[in-house]
Amino acid sequence: MDLKNLYREIVNDHNLNPQHKGEMTDPDMELRGVNPSCGDDIFLQLKFDGDKISDAMFKGSGCAISQASVDMMIDNIIGLSKDEALKQSALFHSMINGEVTDEEELEELDEAYYLKDVCHMPARVKCALLGWRTLKEMLG
Amino acid sequence: MKNVNEIRADFPLINEKTVYFDNAATTQRPAAVTAAIKEFYDNYNANPLRGLYDLSSLATEMYGKARAACAAFINAKCAREIIFTRNTTESINLAAYSLGELLINEGDNIVISVSEHHSNLLPWQRVAKQKKANLVFMEPDMTGLLSLDEIKSKIDLKTKIVSIGHVSNVWGRTNPIKEIVEAAHKVGAVVVVDGAQAAPHMKVDVRELDVDLYAFSGHKMLGPMGIGCLYGKLDLLDKMPPFLMGGEMIEYVTRTDATFAEIPHKFEAGTVNAADAYALNTAIGYINEIGFDYIENHEKQLTARVMEGLSKNPYVTVYGSPDPEEHCGIVTFNLEGVHPHDLASVLNDDGICIRAGHHCAQPLMQFMGVGSTARLSLYLYNTDEEVDFFLEKLSKVRNLMGYGS
Numbered sequence: 171m172d173l174k175n176l177y178r179e180i181v182n183d184h185n186l187n188p189q190h191k192g193e194m195t196d197p198d199m200e201l202r203g204v205n206p207s208c209g210d211d212i213f214l215q216l217k218f219d220g221d222k223i224s225d226a227m228f229k230g231s232g233c234a235i236s237q238a239s240v241d242m243m244i245d246n247i248i249g250l251s252k253d254e255a256l257k258q259s260a261l262f263h264s265m266i267n268g269e270v271t272d273e274e275e276l277e278e279l280d281e282a283y284y285l286k287d288v289c290h291m292p293a294r295v296k297c298a299l300l301g302w303r304t305l306k307e308m309l310g
Numbered sequence: 311m312k313n314v315n316e317i318r319a320d321f322p323l324i325n326e327k328t329v330y331f332d333n334a335a336t337t338q339r340p341a342a343v344t345a346a347i348k349e350f351y352d353n354y355n356a357n358p359l360r361g362l363y364d365l366s367s368l369a370t371e372m373y374g375k376a377r378a379a380c381a382a383f384i385n386a387k388c389a390r391e392i393i394f395t396r397n398t399t400e401s402i403n404l405a406a407y408s409l410g411e412l413l414i415n416e417g418d419n420i421v422i423s424v425s426e427h428h429s430n431l432l433p434w435q436r437v438a439k440q441k442k443a444n445l446v447f448m449e450p451d452m453t454g455l456l457s458l459d460e461i462k463s464k465i466d467l468k469t470k471i472v473s474i475g476h477v478s479n480v481w482g483r484t485n486p487i488k489e490i491v492e493a494a495h496k497v498g499a500v501v502v503v504d505g506a507q508a509a510p511h512m513k514v515d516v517r518e519l520d521v522d523l524y525a526f527s528g529h530k531m532l533g534p535m536g537i538g539c540l541y542g543k544l545d546l547l548d549k550m551p552p553f554l555m556g557g558e559m560i561e562y563v564t565r566t567d568a569t570f571a572e573i574p575h576k577f578e579a580g581t582v583n584a585a586d587a588y589a590l591n592t593a594i595g596y597i598n599e600i601g602f603d604y605i606e607n608h609e610k611q612l613t614a615r616v617m618e619g620l621s622k623n624p625y626v627t628v629y630g631s632p633d634p635e636e637h638c639g640i641v642t643f644n645l646e647g648v649h650p651h652d653l654a655s656v657l658n659d660d661g662i663c664i665r666a667g668h669h670c671a672q673p674l675m676q677f678m679g680v681g682s683t684a685r686l687s688l689y690l691y692n693t694d695e696e697v698d699f700f701l702e703k704l705s706k707v708r709n710l711m712g713y714g715s
């Protein structure tokens with residue numbers, strides 16, 4: 171997908187109308203993630219039910235790709251166990267770094283799969299990874 | 311006198327496919343400059359200043375001619391006042407290390423401004439920490455203007471060094487160097503000027519400005535990457551201790567001690583970058599041929615066109631002075647609701663190169679209260695058509711990003 175279509179069809183909606191933006195009062199875990207060179211800055215909160223992520227939220231500011239990517243990530247990880255979430259984060263990293271390209275393998279990323287073309291935009295890789303990197307740091 | 315199309319034809323990367331608006335980061339080079347690098351290696355290559363044979367003398371001569379050209383370019387008194395470095399950053403590090411050793415004691419003040427590029431901030435932070443000195447910040451108003459009152463209130467008897475950008479790489483505003491020099495010299499302080507954004511765009515006269523040290527980069531003025539200059543007044547350079555130690559910068563060496571070569575060699579340790587100095591001479595020749603009258607007029611006219619176009623877009627904020635004459639070809643702005651990185655990516659899709667981010671001036675971004683900004687910067691080969699193309703593409707970005715307009 172070319173850049174303009176990526177914005178139009180995927181990124182804008184999550185950026186302008188994020189489903190998971192806000193702040194929880196009683197999170198079990200929280201962590202700030204920043205891209206110092208771009209100024210992307212997010213604050214990620216997780217709530218657990220046993221080993222399962224029962225809810226997640228983020229706040230922050232940054233470019234549309236960084237913000238949309240976190241929102242999509244949260245869509246995906248609610249309901250997953252810690253290990254499953256970590257595995258998905260690893261898969262997303264591999265996709266953005268261009269290491270995994272097989273569509274079937276990437277299917278579980280759901281909508282976040284559409285960010286795969288970011289791997290051809292080196293300057294934006296960090297933006298797409300911010301949320302996923304922060305998640306990995308929290309759970310890893 | 312070349313017109314803009316003839317100028318464009320001299321630059322292999324300036325063509326219909328790209329609109330290059332990131333000249334404050336680095337300019338493009340005319341083919342003559344890249345050819346000069348090859349010319350040096352094919353015709354004059356030997357280690358300058360070392361060999362006793364003809365080829366080495368020839369290399370030395372070419373390197374010396376480049377030094378003389380740089381001296382003339384900023385109206386230094388003589389070639390020995392020019393030290394070749396890699397770039398502005400290295401020039402300022404040399405200045406900070408050496409002046410720190412020479413002048414700074416505990417409790418002294420080093421004065422800079424809040425709008426400095428990191429290259430004119432971090433070297434002084436280190437000196438201040440090591441010597442337990444204070445780093446004092448002059449603060450301009452939001453149009454980038456440093457007032458005389460602010461200058462006089464920050465430069466006082468505790469001040470030993472003032473280091474100031476000639477032109478801000480974010481606001482494009484020219485600082486009142488003469489006034490700063492006057493205030494500093496009155497209290498016996500030395501003035502260092504970061505000329506990275508000035509030397510490419512205006513006739514710099516270091517003697518008229520009466521600055522003590524002046525730094526600039528070749529790659530921002532059509533020259534190669536990897537060659538820059540530090541100008542210094544002879545008597546000050548004489549007193550300053552060397553920065554890098556090693557070959558070429560010595561007079562006599564024993565097992566435990568050394569005496570140093572005369573300036574400028576005292577500051578040029580190791581094998582020098584003669585080929586790029588040679589090509590910088592070619593770049594200076596090119597700029598002289600075009601002339602600063604053309605360059606300044608051309609940039610002002612394009613800047614006015616950019617700013618007028620941006621002013622018609624209700625979602626655009628332009629930073630710095632409202633007067634296009636106060637921008638030195640640099641226009642920093644934001645488009646409401648669109649992060650500068652998204653903006654730069656979208657414009658890239660149309661072949662437009664602009665910068666987005668903090669522009670190596672994070673304290674200034676904090677002072678302005680913005681996280682990051684987009685920056686367009688012009689040079690002698692840009693055209694009205696490119697400006698209009700940019701304005702047209704910019705007007706479509708909010709819509710593409712999902713806003714109604």
Ligand SMILES: Cc1ncc(COP(=O)(O)O)c(C=O)c1O
Binds near residue numbers: 397400427
């Ligand atoms: C005002 C200013 N100072 C210093 C620098 C550093 O120049 P260089 O990277 O050539 O050392 C730049 C450019 O990046 C600049 O714009």
